[in-house]
């Protein structure tokens with residue numbers, strides 16, 4: 001493992017500690033679970049789970065049963081090519097070589113932008129197929145009307161037309177705009193959801209119960225504004241794990257999730273950059289360093305690592 005600076009050292013040490021804890025990971029069967037569900041969620045197979053736990057009948061598991069998650073996904077003794085958990089002493093290139101991949105393909109498939117930095121315990125996807133997704137495409141940004149502006153002037157400034165602005169803002173009278181009014185404008189792109197926040201590539205880090213971290217944690221002082229990264233429809237949820245959480249159904253087709261907030265902001269349809277809450281420690285993050293756990297699910301599918309987008313947007 002290569003660690004570029006002393007500031008990363010404590011983070012890396014945490015990852016190692018978590019890995020040691022997770023090495024003998026067990027999973028407690030929940031109501032509704034099937035062995036194959038549990039296998040899928042933990043990067044293994046039902047066969048491997050049954051063998052590891054000496055289950056004579058894989059169809060018979062019971063709620064509360066403790067299952068040991070095998071370290072590597074195996075099927076009939078052959079290493080599976082679905083995921084790999086980083087071990088001490090490994091580098092991205094040695095892992096890539098092991099699975100007949102290029103270092104670049106492995107990095108891309110996992111949202112790793114610096115191939116010299118990987119953390120022990122991180123689960124890497126070996127699918128080798130980076131998803132074709134551009135966050136913020138078709139997203140609308142926002143513009144606050146200032147003194148002397150007309151809709152025509154604003155349209156020109158954003159390289160668009162009055163008609164587009166009228167439609168985007170469901171306006172009935174294009175001559176009627178007021179100072180301070182927030183208008184949706186084209187070209188919002190992907191905006192940093194926690195401006196000024198700090199983060200690193202902690203996607204894929206081990207979590208309790210054999211789970212893995214499917215997002216990036218954006219750390220900032222409690223009360224720091226959280227903004228919609230793209231335009232779309234915002235809904236709020238409150239849960240014991242995510243605490244105060246936003247679900248943003250983006251105009252780019254992706255679902256964005258942010259949890260552990262301390263307050264909610266605007267909901268319904270919002271432009272990119274609209275304040276939708278504040279950073280906190282709600283849910284199962286109570287008492288931890290305030291942050292927003294941020295996930296991106298393109299086309300409502302599985303989570304992908306948003307690190308490359310965040311690295312660009314959160315400068």
Ligand SMILES: [Zn+2]
Pocket residue numbers: 213215216217292293294
């Ligand atoms: Zn998180």
